[in-house]
Amino acid sequence: MQKTQVNSVLPHLAKNQSKNIVFVVNNPLGYDEWLKCIGQKRLMIGFPSAGGELKNGVVNYFIGRGIARAFQTTTFGELDGKTTRRLTAVVKAFNRSHIPTVTNSNMDAWQKTHVALVTSIANALYIHKSNNYALSKSTKDIRLMIQGVKEGFQVIEALGYKVTPHKLQYFKMPVGLLSFIFKIIMSTKIAEITMSRHTVVAHNEMKLLQKEFDELIKKSNRTTPYIDKLRKYI
Structure with a gap:
């Protein structure tokens, strides 16, 4: 649900x-x-x-x-x-x-990490009306998405949690390299089924998740300029 x-x-x-x-x-x-x-x-x-x-x-x-x-x-x-x-x-x-x-x-850390990840991805998709193929062609918006995810992970760590699962540490790679990878990912049918279409049917949920993650941002006392930009599109 x-x-x-x-x-x-x-x-x-x-x-x-x-x-x-x-x-x-x-x-x-x-x-x-x-x-x-x-x-x-x-x-x-x-x-x-x-x-x-x-x-x-x-x-x-x-x-x-x-x-x-x-x-x-x-x-x-x-x-x-x-x-x-x-x-x-x-x-x-x-x-x-x-x-x-x-x-x-530590499922609490896992779920906090997941919401930090999916909110930035969803908001980047909303820039392009949930069209992952259109997003894949925009280097600027892919970079914004990656930077939003990085900020979200920094919020998690500032609150004393580890980014979980550990494999997501690959988001510490340079923005340019991650952008290249995610331009490819966003151009696939898998991204359409698991990400793009979901943002269409779960728009209200994504709004709620962003609101809830904003509570964590406030507690962390961190500035999140990239998330702030992405939030406008939900």
Whole structure:
């Protein structure tokens, strides 16, 4: 589900008797409200490496495999970072279904990092009306996107979190090199399915995520001129 739908679901989950409830949804601000409703013993956090759309009754989807995992892998974790039996069981189930899946011991940092990443990418796409191919042809806007992501990661680190997962440290490469790489990425069908089309159907969610990430920016006391530019386009 989208972050905009969480509040409407929580009261129903509070009454649900399931022993395990896995939230697979963007969330940069922590889990206090979720814990109040369902408790830590039942709560698990995850996020998919996948994308898709429902068109004419048919689901067209993409699952992150191979080189796509350099960007994101389906991930699950416990709030306390422990490797539990249920966590192992969930990961095994996904891997048996040919959906590459890993665990992470700090899902809060993972999700904060993810929102720092996707908000700048989404806002850059909105400059071009969610057309990833048009974005791929604009060196200026690709560079703005990369600089926004870098600023977002600096916000995360200023708040005492590590950029998570560690593989995203490649964003420390020079802007010019990253821009070259992302011009290629944004020109692909994968970018269309997993990024571009998603920004169309999740516009309200992206607005909310930007608003929530702005709260983290404020707490960090950092200036974010590139994010400020990108924010105008949402």
